[in-house]
Amino acid sequence: PDSSMYNATGRGYPDVAALAGTANGYCVAASGHFMKVGGTSAACPVFAGMVAQLNDNLLTAGKAPMGFLNPWIYSVAGPAGVFYDVTTGTNNAGVGSGFTATDGWDPATGYGTPNFPAMLELVMA
Numbered sequence: 001p002d003s004s005m006y007n008a009t010g011r012g013y014p015d016v017a018a019l020a021g022t023a024n025g026y027c028v029a030a031s032g033h034f035m036k037v038g039g040t041s042a043a044c045p046v047f048a049g050m051v052a053q054l055n056d057n058l059l060t061a062g063k064a065p066m067g068f069l070n071p072w073i074y075s076v077a078g079p080a081g082v083f084y085d086v087t088t089g090t091n092n093a094g095v096g097s098g099f100t101a102t103d104g105w106d107p108a109t110g111y112g113t114p115n116f117p118a119m120l121e122l123v124m125a
Helices: 040-060 070-080 116-124
Strands: 026-030 033-037
Touching: 040 116, 070 116
Parallel strands: none
Antiparallel strands: 026 033
16 A cells, blocks of 8 residues: 555554454354454454463463563564465455555564464473
8 A cells, every 4th residue: 555554664563363354254142133243353352362272271381471472473473383374365345455465474464363273382382
């Protein structure tokens, strides 16, 4: 997208991605009805739940919880390949311009979607 549409000198984001589309949305119950939801409001709790499970495994093993994740994501997990790299698509929701997914970290999907078994193996090593 045009550089006037984002801060080109600031921190890059997102760090990671998770299923956020409504075509294969998350099933939730609200007001007695089931519905599909998506977007960041659905994807963030998925990733947070995985981190909670990682921390639970660490604590059970007598190890310290992860704490602030960004150093681990960028220095350890991303380079170790514990995310499924998303290499196609854009984050424009079909309207206007957006960022394109590419190999490795990109501003559309970060390092990609979490591979929980690989993340668990890495944190427990």
